[in-house]
Amino acid sequence: MLGVADDLATRWFSFLKGRLRDLVLFLVVLSAVSLWQGHHLLPSGEEAPSVSFTDLRGNPVRLEELRGQKVLLYFWAPWCGVCKAVTPNVRWLASSDHVEVVTVVSTRENPASVLAADPESFSDRVLVADDAVARAFAVRGYPSFYVIDEEGIVERSFLGYTSRLGLWVRTRF
Numbered sequence: 252m253l254g255v256a257d258d259l260a261t262r263w264f265s266f267l268k269g270r271l272r273d274l275v276l277f278l279v280v281l282s283a284v285s286l287w288q289g290h291h292l293l294p295s296g297e298e299a300p301s302v303s304f305t306d307l308r309g310n311p312v313r314l315e316e317l318r319g320q321k322v323l324l325y326f327w328a329p330w331c332g333v334c335k336a337v338t339p340n341v342r343w344l345a346s347s348d349h350v351e352v353v354t355v356v357s358t359r360e361n362p363a364s365v366l367a368a369d370p371e372s373f374s375d376r377v378l379v380a381d382d383a384v385a386r387a388f389a390v391r392g393y394p395s396f397y398v399i400d401e402e403g404i405v406e407r408s409f410l411g412y413t414s415r416l417g418l419w420v421r422t423r424f
Contacts (some may be wrong), residue, residue, distance in 0.1 A: 291389050292397075292408035299399045300387035304355065304378035312378055318403050321350045323422055326380075326388065326395040329360055333412050334394045340415045350398075350422040355380045398422050 293299075304312045325341050327334045345352035354377045388397060396413070398406040398421055407421055 291391055292395065292410060293389055293405050295405055295407050297405050299397070299403050299405050300384075302380075302384045302387050304380050304384065307377055307379070314399075315403065317351060317353070317399075319401055321401060321406075321422065322397075322399045323350050323352045323418070324355055324388070324397040324399065325352060326355045326357075326385070326390045326393060326397075328357065328393040331393040337394055337412050340413065340418055343415050344418045344422065347419075351376065353378055355384070357385065358382075396421075 299314060302314050304314070306312055323341075323344065327338070341352060341354070344350065356377060356379055358379055358381045388395070392410050394412075395408070395410050397408045400406050409421065413421070
């Protein structure tokens with residue numbers, strides 16, 4: 252009887268060891284892909300570009316006006332499936348008080364009509380950016396995120412899907 256239990260335990264341990272190896276390999280590959288995706292974004296520790304946006308009423312807004320508070324810039328596109336999946340997470344973060352969430356929409360997308368179609372999907376602050384702003388922030392894919400500290404320094408940048416927990420951690424620490 253003990254031999255059967257030992258055999259079962261050995262097989263179970265072997266199974267778990269294989270799954271753990273697979274999980275570690277998956278996490279390494281996922282991390283590498285994530286790093287590669289965002290390699291072109293502005294690096295941490297660099298001053299955020301001095302750029303101007305417009306709000307939905309056409310008023311100019313300078314990024315410097317947001318100094319004194321931590322800001323999450325969320326570059327978004329309406330045709331982006333990942334953006335549609337991550338927007339509820341961004342909206343959840345916008346309801347917190349530790350970071351100002353700014354949704355940035357390209358002028359190429361006719362922002363007013365895009366936002367009118369689903370106004371509940373966006374944070375309270377929506378800004379419109381032209382191609383010069385996208386170039387200044389090295390936005391080549393969507394969604395792109397920048398966490399900018401109170402002094403206007405890029406804390407971190409990342410690209411692609413992120414969970415609520417991922418957004419919270421990236422804007423807290």
